[in-house]
Amino acid sequence: MENKSNIFLELKGVSKEFPGVKALKDVSFSINKGEVHALIGGNGAGKSTLMKILSGAYTKNSGQIIVEGVETEIGHPSAAEALGITIIYQELNLVQSLSIAENIFIGRHPKTKSGTVDWRTMNREAARLLKEFRIDLAPQTTVKSISIAQQQMVEIIKAVSKNAKLVIMDEPTSSLTTKEIDVLFQMIRTLKTKGVAVVFISHRLDEIFEISDRITIMRDGTYVATRDIDKITRSELISLMIGREMSQQFPERVSATGSELMRAENISDGVLLDNISFTLHEGEVLGFAGLVGAGRTELMHTIFGSRKKRSGSLYLHGKEVSIRSPKQSIRNGIGFVTEDRKREGLALNLSLRENVCMVAIQKVLTYGLISRKKETESSGEYIDTLGIVTPSAEQKAMFLSGGNQQKVVLSKWLMSNADIIIMDEPTRGIDVGAKREIYEVINQLVAQKKGIIVVSSEFDEVMGICDRIIVMCEGHITGILSKKDFSQEKIAALAVGEGV
Amino acid sequence: MVQNKLTSIWKKIWDTMGVWLICILLFVVMSVSTNKFFDAGNLINIIRQIATIGVVALGATFVVMSGEIDLSQGGFVCLCGCLCAHMIMKMGINMYLAILITILLSALTMALVGVVVSLLHVPSFIATLGMQYVLAGLVLLLTNSQPISGLPTAFTNIARGYVLGETIPVAGLILFVAILIGAFVIKYTTFGRSIVIVGENRQAANLSGISVPLIKIAAFAVAGGCSALGGIILAARLGSGQPSSGSDVSLMALAAVYVGGASKGSVFNTLAGTLIIGMINNGLNLIGVSPAWKNIILGLIIIVAVVLDIFRSRKSNT
Numbered sequence: 001m002e003n004k005s006n007i008f009l010e011l012k013g014v015s016k017e018f019p020g021v022k023a024l025k026d027v028s029f030s031i032n033k034g035e036v037h038a039l040i041g042g043n044g045a046g047k048s049t050l051m052k053i054l055s056g057a058y059t060k061n062s063g064q065i066i067v068e069g070v071e072t073e074i075g076h077p078s079a080a081e082a083l084g085i086t087i088i089y090q091e092l093n094l095v096q097s098l099s100i101a102e103n104i105f106i107g108r109h110p111k112t113k114s115g116t117v118d119w120r121t122m123n124r125e126a127a128r129l130l131k132e133f134r135i136d137l138a139p140q141t142t143v144k145s146i147s148i149a150q151q152q153m154v155e156i157i158k159a160v161s162k163n164a165k166l167v168i169m170d171e172p173t174s175s176l177t178t179k180e181i182d183v184l185f186q187m188i189r190t191l192k193t194k195g196v197a198v199v200f201i202s203h204r205l206d207e208i209f210e211i212s213d214r215i216t217i218m219r220d221g222t223y224v225a226t227r228d229i230d231k232i233t234r235s236e237l238i239s240l241m242i243g244r245e246m247s248q249q250f251p252e253r254v255s256a257t258g259s260e261l262m263r264a265e266n267i268s269d270g271v272l273l274d275n276i277s278f279t280l281h282e283g284e285v286l287g288f289a290g291l292v293g294a295g296r297t298e299l300m301h302t303i304f305g306s307r308k309k310r311s312g313s314l315y316l317h318g319k320e321v322s323i324r325s326p327k328q329s330i331r332n333g334i335g336f337v338t339e340d341r342k343r344e345g346l347a348l349n350l351s352l353r354e355n356v357c358m359v360a361i362q363k364v365l366t367y368g369l370i371s372r373k374k375e376t377e378s379s380g381e382y383i384d385t386l387g388i389v390t391p392s393a394e395q396k397a398m399f400l401s402g403g404n405q406q407k408v409v410l411s412k413w414l415m416s417n418a419d420i421i422i423m424d425e426p427t428r429g430i431d432v433g434a435k436r437e438i439y440e441v442i443n444q445l446v447a448q449k450k451g452i453i454v455v456s457s458e459f460d461e462v463m464g465i466c467d468r469i470i471v472m473c474e475g476h477i478t479g480i481l482s483k484k485d486f487s488q489e490k491i492a493a494l495a496v497g498e499g500v
Numbered sequence: 501m502v503q504n505k506l507t508s509i510w511k512k513i514w515d516t517m518g519v520w521l522i523c524i525l526l527f528v529v530m531s532v533s534t535n536k537f538f539d540a541g542n543l544i545n546i547i548r549q550i551a552t553i554g555v556v557a558l559g560a561t562f563v564v565m566s567g568e569i570d571l572s573q574g575g576f577v578c579l580c581g582c583l584c585a586h587m588i589m590k591m592g593i594n595m596y597l598a599i600l601i602t603i604l605l606s607a608l609t610m611a612l613v614g615v616v617v618s619l620l621h622v623p624s625f626i627a628t629l630g631m632q633y634v635l636a637g638l639v640l641l642l643t644n645s646q647p648i649s650g651l652p653t654a655f656t657n658i659a660r661g662y663v664l665g666e667t668i669p670v671a672g673l674i675l676f677v678a679i680l681i682g683a684f685v686i687k688y689t690t691f692g693r694s695i696v697i698v699g700e701n702r703q704a705a706n707l708s709g710i711s712v713p714l715i716k717i718a719a720f721a722v723a724g725g726c727s728a729l730g731g732i733i734l735a736a737r738l739g740s741g742q743p744s745s746g747s748d749v750s751l752m753a754l755a756a757v758y759v760g761g762a763s764k765g766s767v768f769n770t771l772a773g774t775l776i777i778g779m780i781n782n783g784l785n786l787i788g789v790s791p792a793w794k795n796i797i798l799g800l801i802i803i804v805a806v807v808l809d810i811f812r813s814r815k816s817n818t
Contacts, residue, residue, distance in 0.1 A: 306707055330709040344707050347700035358697060358708045361690050369688040412708065 335413030559726025575635030585741030610724025
């Protein structure tokens, strides 16, 4: 009985079905008051679906949701809010042009006697909340002028001010720097002391072990286990997640780099990038490490022609080329797996087949016309070789899990036969098993003498798969490391502009 | 399980063919409810009426699929009808040559609007609304507000004539062929595929090597060409270039596109939408509804169609 009253939310046999996919099968577990409960699982494990059910974005097909001892239906986001459940998505929901205070109190501004907005009370209340969470910002600051991390904190404060009892955070650290993560964790600890439960979804094991009390593991839409964090080891956790023992995180590869494939000289954009020069060789995996905002993504867009270049030149196979659009890049054999697959990589409403054939449509033409048969064959080939989990090539891209979507984006470029493939955070938001599959594809590509550029914010990832690592800080290259010099400390120091 | 399978099959049919079912249902209801509807003369009349709307709606489908909107089509219908008549009657240009010039000029002008939209980033809603006024002014300059009548039978036969004896109206045939070509372009050409991708996600399209501005400009040009063809059919039906014609064509064509379900993006569904709009229009005429009420009803239909379209695409997103 004692134990029962400590439970905030209990799930019993919750299931959810989409056309052709069983996203959640009979999931049962509970979340205690004031605990940090990590949720981990691979591609299509059902974490996002479950969270959307709790926040009222989806409705379950069967099962029970019990909140503070009372069975409830969460049919709408407002129902979740009334129960004290708030979700903080990766894409933040703030009004950019309004102030922090206005965002916190949006839709429920304190009013004066005559019915107008009581600015004084609103700003005072906001200031009090900011102070409580030890965030050094004025409540009048407009949201667009603060960093993503700070915006996330405003979201959390907004949730708290609405008396949230459960805050769900969907990969809150994915775009934060180490220092910002510390601040976030500080906030989470403050939430705990207030008795607020936090569900923390992340793929980063370090963070999970640091912040959470208990962890629930999901796999393929089913519940696997819930453990106290101090009673589980990393390898146990990983094997529960992928359902088999993990041999090694990064697959072996004999490094064999050949002649020069691409050379960038003195690339500047007049805004951030300043005199960037580097070379990429045949059969090489070249890593770009650095912190968020170092200009790595911007550099890749500049090389690919999707961002304006002020000066500098690019050589392919020793010959200077002028690239001013993605189209010219593709013609020159460059491919680009972008950071944000939903916004920049996929047409979510179209089928897997149409997405795979998006770049190399020329390859599936018969007498100049699109051949459905050839399209199905080509996309089927990548479904098989990359192990894309889908009912058929006609499945809409939006119904695929994150890892499978990433494989579809990768297929686009494999099909285009690019010599050089730039991959910006290729494993962000996908699970350990799928990550390894992506690394294996990279190894196969370099074995075919292609050159791969990998931009990644995870230092162990660039160290695990690259031949050389270029570290950037604030638009400059601060260091180029060859394999024998790899170390987390060196990269970290270069990334903050020290040890140059 | 069987029940489940049946509902999923039904859902599939409804998703792809729903508009056609509504279309057939409407046809049956109209045939039963008034004896004036199911009559050879009336049906052929409907086909002539919808030929213009249908051809124009085909052009609108291309633009809507690429993620833009064209409000200037009515203006082009009117100007192109008058221009073609002007070239034939006042300048003595060969009829076929005049038709060709009209279509090309209209496509070229819309391509320029496309340039303004995609390269200068003027919202298409504003650019084409402005264009509509420019065109209305040009019509007055060209015609002095006087109809250009006396068009030769060869020309009026485009809308009034038949092929294969008295069975198939030429206008209906033109519409049918245009729809077939449009559907073919969308499904089997790289241009058509590019339009679909640009409409779904222009950023992904750009990063996949599709020239987004070029595709949009081309989609606008197709709309321009279709509007001209629609204008020519209308002028042929009226037997003259009428400076006051075509005012409601933009609305009817867009209604047809949205009733057809623009988010699903199918040329054949646009045809179904056109038939539905044509039948409703005709039905309202048969029961003697005043033009004022007709406008109100059509306006409401377009809003409801868009609401349903949004509702449908939202449902398929969750």
